Amino acid sequence: MTIATVGSLPGPQRSAGGFYTRAALEGWRAWLRAALVSDWRPSEWDPERMLFTGDPDNPGTTLFRCLVDRCDTMVTTRSHCSICGDAFRASRLDAEAFNSTHVPTPNRVIGARRPNCLIGGQTCDRESHNQGMCAAHMSRWHQVRKASPDTVFEDWADTQKPYGPMPSCRVVGCAHDASRAENLCLRHRKGWRNYAEQHGLDVGDEVARKAWAATRFPFMTTAQFSLKPLHETVQMELLFVMQQREDRGMVFNPRPVRLAVKRLLDLRSIAASGDAYPRLAEVTECGVRSFLRDARRTIDRAYKDYQGISPTDGTVWDLTELDIPSAFSASGVRIREGTIDFSEIQQPWMRQLAMAWVDRVRPDSRIVRYTFRGLVVASQALYGLPGGGMDPTKLTFADMDVIAEAFRVMPRWDGTDMGPKGKRLYLSSFCDVVDYGRRNGLLNQIPGTFTRHSSHRIPDEVQDEDESGKAIPESVIRQLDQQLHLLGEGIPYGAMAAEDVQAMFQTAYIVLRDTGRRPQEVARLVLDCSEKDGDDYQLIWDNRKSKRLRRRLPINQETVDAINTWKARRARLDLPPNSAGYLFPAITNNTAHHQMASSSISRAMRAWVRSLERIDSETLGPVGTPAPFDRSLIYPYAFRHSYCQRHADAGVPQDVLRDLMDHRSANTTAGYYKVSLKRKREAVKTMRLHVMDRVGLPAPMTSNSSYELRAVAVPFGNCTEPSNVKAGGQSCPIRFQCAGCGHYRPDPSYLPAVEDHIRALKGNREMAVATGAAEFVTRGLGEEIAAFQQVGEKMKEYMRNLPEDERDQVEEAVKVLRKVRAASGGRPLLPLTVVNRTVGGSR
Known part of the structure; x- marks a missing residue:
């Protein structure tokens, strides 16, 4: 889709000067x-x-009226006028006190007519100029004072008669009084004299003066x-x-x-x-x-x-002319301009299909936008082939392969890499239009082999294990916090004043940073989103993605203070009525949703990040100074990853972290934080030296690979039994009664798993006793518990006897390896590569 200024339209016969006859x-x-x-x-x-x-x-x-109660100046945002704003900043009062007590300077706006002369209780019909009097009465008062200095103004004013009105300024719309000689107000009279002097005109030329006044603007208010x-x-x-x-x-x-x-x-x-x-x-x-x-x-x-020209004539269509509904306004009426240039689609058959689809289906603007781009990508892919895809009867499955490959490598609008989800959306949109054409008889000439196939699926990208993930480093977040006062600068938001816009976006940032909620969840927060629970506070939010509403999340005092400060400020603003129940209001009352759009948070954040002079990364550059951080990695959703990474690094248990993220599966939570391959290798290198056997004697592994190979799918430690290792942990001869096995090799990183297993065994033993199980069953469970307890005590004693620095290294390695196991669902996984053996697209 292209957005362009519409050129001049052809019209009836024009004169030589280019205007209509x-x-x-x-x-x-x-x-x-x-x-x-x-x-x-x-x-x-x-x-x-x-x-x-x-x-x-x-x-x-x-x-809007100026926020000062006694000021009648009009402004275009809900704020002070410029003069009252200067006075407010100099007053050091809070806004409420200033607005109710400040007395603005009278007669400040040159566009507005001043009140009538005060003589006769303002029955004098002439405009006041000085001390509340018209020019004539003011001149008369000066004469009286000069002759009789002791004259009391009030006594003199009571004796004066009001004058009749002066002529109106001949400049249409000007509200000021004019002189009788020139029929121009003071300011326009000065303007006329300057103009006459510059152009060599006679100031008294009535015809020229009248022609000049006809083209002048009145002095107007906002x-x-x-x-x-x-x-x-x-x-x-x-x-x-x-x-x-x-x-x-x-x-x-x-x-x-x-x-x-x-x-x-x-x-x-x-x-x-x-x-x-x-x-x-x-x-x-x-x-x-x-x-x-x-x-x-x-x-x-x-x-x-x-x-009488139809909006669908030609190849450039105006979306507003077609009544294409907007996906972003409450009324569905499209406000912003937008055109589709179908000439970007090279093949006539595809162009006609696209035009028919838009004209008949009339999808909303968002669907039109990405579907049209998908059609352009497919058109460009075919155009690069012999024949350019112009003849629809010659299209084959191979042509669809080429189109699918084009979607696999397509970039975003700005040229950056696009994720697989977006690529799948564009490919699916193109294929949906092709299917529409087939259903409605628009593509009868195209062979059936030109169709999508499962081999055209765009898979998720494989992540490099050594990448740091999507979390923003804490050092970068600290730099952002130091420059938070700049967030929201220069961002327009409906009729809100600039300082209110900044306060709103800064609050949204703090909530994003501290709670790890999705941007849309932050944007949708209700006005009363915080709740006190004893001495603590909880955030009330809706997980609409998983259809779980009224969720609660513990939050700290700083976050609560930020929310309450914004709520107090928000209460003084005149906001769209539809947004009354939301913490962050919509930009206008006509938006499709009644709260702030998450895209507004993204737009403000990216503009802020681009404007910052410096953001350092945690790596050093070639000259030993910190290298610049990649600013494209700072976006609202990344703070959700940072929240998860922060808690994982603090050692929060996996099940607790899952609940904080409000995931159903711990595996989903594990995808939000990363342990780099380098850290994993260092942890394994440390831990392999502290392996012991089932009775507590040292049994260190000789290499990292030995440690990892023998850790395959064994819940409570390493295993060296060859058949079990070969079977991936699925062929234990003694059914995982590891504490009694000579091949069992635990280490301190498995201590929490051992303790969990002891508690589970105790529960099993109590159940066996309660159900009247045979004595050998309860005895076996008791002996297994004792054996695992011995393993746990030996490891704890071993850790206590280590030197402090070595013990710190082991504890750090324990944290890393527990994260790695949690990220793989609690079981170590082999790095296997799946090979697709299908040939020629067949299964």
């Missing part, structure tokens, strides 16, 4: 007039003055914009664009429109603008660039409708 332009205007809603936003839009004044109480308008300076056709086009955006569920923000209007002053029509339309690459502000891009696309689509 008058007749053609009138037809386009008539179409627009019929499409426009006449009573659009009556409380905000003034059609006579072409002036929009946003209402902060309208949920469809991105406009809540306003004016379309008056634009050409009539552009006015109608922009009004149509704004109404269409509202129909698509987009929230309206006046500020980008106001700035966009300034870039459209020289156009006579957006539909006919061609290369004269503003270059989006030169527009630095994201909101303005987005509005201009959407305006161009909306008008081009409307002009197609005016011409």
Whole structure:
């Protein structure tokens, strides 16, 4: 799929200057007039003055009042205005106290009309300028004070009569009083004089002054914009664009429109603008660039409708024109632009199949995205073959083999390696479209051998045993913690203020780091997600992947404090109503899910990691300084691996760690942490020297390979009995009564397993007694218990007698080998390679 700016559309006859002829332009205007809603936003839009004044109480308008109670300034995020924000930072008060007590400086916004003159209880209809009085009354007061300095202002004010209104400034939309001579307010009068001086015009030229004023903007607030300076056709086009955006569920923000209007002053029509339309690459502000891009696309689509052109004509389709549902909005209405260029598919038969599938099935935008890319990959694979796959009647099983191989090596969008799961998704999507074509009679000419087969399956990649796994090293996490204050900088998130966005993402990071939950589980946390249990706290979360809800996880005080701090801050924010029950709110009220998307956490984290000046790894570079850490390995899900690795390194028992990760199988948990091959070899090298026999006498192994070969599938220690070793531990002559066997070779790493077995045997003996078993049964169990107890006591005594440094080495080796055995399900496994003996795809 490609995302591109739509070019200028072909239209009726144009003049030599590239614009429509008058007749053609009138037809386009008539179409627009019929499409426009006449009573659009009556409380905000003034059609006579072409002036929009946003209402902060309208949920469809991105406009808010300054957080200070006595400030009426409008802002586009839920925050302070710039002046109150400066005062707040200088006040050292908390936000609640500042917002309720601060008195803002009056008359700070040049776009807003100041209150009327205070004379006569503000019945004077003229705008106040200084000390609450209009210019005329202010001049009169200065004359009185000069003549009689002792005059009391209140007594004088009571004797004054209000004046009638002054003329309005002739610049449409300007709210300020004008002078009678020029019909311009003070600021526009200065602007006109500067303009006249620069262009050699007579300041008193009424015709020139009137023409200049017709193209000027009023001095507007953040809540306003004016379309008056634009050409009539552009006015109608922009009004149509704004109404269409509202129909698509987009929230309206006046500020980008106001700035966009300034870039459209020289156009006579957006539909006919061609290369004269503003270059989006030169527009630095994201909101303005987005509005201009959407305006161009909306008008081009409307002009197609005016011409009677179908959205499915041609090979480039606009997804918004096709009403392709969005997978990310609650309404299903697609807001973002997007096009599919079917010419990227080289083969006509595959291109027609793809177009028919999109047109008839109308899948959501996410399915369209990855299915179309799968079709492009398959097309490119066939195009590289003799004949390019152009003739569908000549396709064979070998061609499908080539396509499957292309999916095995396909990269991500950014060129990095893609995992096998993603590759399988793209291959399956392509094959599903082929199956759709066969079911609906669209591929009758293609031979039946051109089909998928089990040999096309993309297997999981074999992991290198010496790799360190996906866990982020603790040293790297410490570096991230030191720079946590930078997380969330520059990340827009709906109408939330920048500092609130940072606080939200920083809290999400702390929860990810400390709890090891999946990113989606963190994003879905409910507002009351922490619960006190005695002196401890637990996190309440939902394991939706395994359909286990209301799970509980012990968390530390730091995590609880971070959650509570964010909750207190969150309580003061005006958030989307649908997000009321979630800790991390959605970006808008129109998202498909009512909480933050996990992709938002990923986006913020990757942007943060890329921006950090330095992240050191645990390895040294060529000059002896730490080598840079691979930043692509830092992503939200990796913190789940880090959580597991951290607890495994601390010696947390396997069953406890499984419960902390909320896995059903310990084998799944073992896949989340790694013991490197190097550490395993060092542990074996240490442990082989401390092997003993069943009576406690030293019996060291001569080599690492001897130790590992004799450890095959023996639960309570090593075994040297040849037939049992050859059978992989499945042919013990005395049924694993190891403590009584001369081939038994335990070592300290098996001590926990021995103790567990003793407890199990004691339970078996009690059961035998309770069921009235024969005396030889209970006697045998008792003797086996005593034998294993002797083995355990001998190993403990052996460890106590070791020198302290050697004992530390043995204990570290014990930890490593226990992890290795736990990762293989509790049994050591032989490194066997499976050889596929099928030939030619047959079984």
